[in-house]
Amino acid sequence: MFIIQSTYFSQLEIKKSNFIAYITPIEDFKSLHVKxxxxxxxxxxxxxxxxxxxxxxxxxxxxSDDGEPKGTSGxxxxxxMRGAALIECGILVVRYFGGxxxxxGGLVRAxxxxxxxxIDTASLVAYVKKKLWKFYVPFHLLSRFEHFFDTSGFGNxxxxxxxxxxxxxxxxxxxxxxxxxxFAHVFDMEGFKVL
Numbered sequence: 001m002f003i004i005q006s007t008y009f010s011q012l013e014i015k016k017s018n019f020i021a022y023i024t025p026i027e028d029f030k031s032l033h034v035k036x037x038x039x040x041x042x043x044x045x046x047x048x049x050x051x052x053x054x055x056x057x058x059x060x061x062x063x064s065d066d067g068e069p070k071g072t073s074g075x076x077x078x079x080x081m082r083g084a085a086l087i088e089c090g091i092l093v094v095r096y097f098g099g100x101x102x103x104x105g106g107l108v109r110a111x112x113x114x115x116x117x118x119i120d121t122a123s124l125v126a127y128v129k130k131k132l133w134k135f136y137v138p139f140h141l142l143s144r145f146e147h148f149f150d151t152s153g154f155g156n157x158x159x160x161x162x163x164x165x166x167x168x169x170x171x172x173x174x175x176x177x178x179x180x181x182x183f184a185h186v187f188d189m190e191g192f193k194v195l
Contacts, residue, residue, distance in 0.1 A: 001087045001127040007032065008122040014110045016098025021091060021118035026052040029090040036094055044097040047111060049078035050090035057129075059087065068095075072107035080115035087127055091115050130171040133157075133180070138165040138191035145192075148183050152176075167195065 007024040020040075024032045029050055036046055049063035061082075063074030077091050093114045102110055137145050142165070149156050149170075157170035172180060184192055 001085045002124040003086070003088045003127045004122045005125060006123075008118060010114070010117040010121050012110070012114050012117055013098075014106070014113075015100040015102060017100070017102065017110070018096040018098065019110060019114040020094040020096075021114040022093075023086075023089060023091045023118045023122050026050060026088045026090055029092075032090075033092060036092055040094050040096075042096070043094045045073070045095045046092055047073040047077065047095065048090060048092040049074050049081055049115075051078070051081050051086060052088050052090075068107060068111075069104055072104050073111040076108045076112040077115040080112050080119065084119050084124075086119070086124075091118060128173045130173050131177070132169060133172050133177060134167065134169050134195040135184070136165055136167050136191075136193050136195055141187055141190060141192055142166055144187070145184075148180075152179070154180070165191070 004023060004025055007022060007028060009020060009022045012019045012021070022032060022036070033046070033048065036043075040046065045066045045068050047064060047066045047068060049061070051059060051061050054060050061078055063078045065072065065074045068074075073093070077093065081089075081091060093111055145168070146156075154172060154176050155170060157168035160167045160169075181194075184194075
């Protein structure tokens with residue numbers, strides 16, 4: 001499976017209808033949808049599809065035809081996403097009607113092609129399952145842990161400060177978690193602990 005880490009777009013014209021497709025990480029999907037509605041008030045349709053994991057690691061899929069004939073727009077986008085093994089993202093396609101009806105088959109092809117083209121513009125990254133790590137770092141160790149995360153490439157943990165130290169949270173893959181524990185085990189006696 002694959003994910004994306006930023007938003008991409010592409011544009012396609014079919015029989016004078018303009019299709020503007022966006023692919024975005026799932027956490028940005030709702031805000032992009034709102035933004036597109038504001039930026040394209042005269043668009044005839046903003047069709048979408050999404051795939052993501054729920055808290056039980058099950059794939060959740062959803063789509064909307066947004067006024068296009070039932071099954072002609074959202075489902076074709078979703079099928080393209082399935083075929084590309086995309087997860088944790090959504091595709092939105094803004095359509096401006098050009099005056100020529102495409103018919104149901106034409107709509108299916110147009111929305112499917114729009115989805116394929118925007119996926120081709122995106123930089124796909126292999127999906128790696130991550131889990132949330134929570135740990136406590138006393139103040140006297142904080143700079144060592146910050147240096148580890150700055151140089152590891154794992155990203156930086158979210159920090160919540162209290163009177164004695166910091167409670168940190170970060171999503172790590174199994175491999176990253178093992179490297180982190182290798183680094184952190186020497187500090188167990190100095191107050192560090194995994195929560």
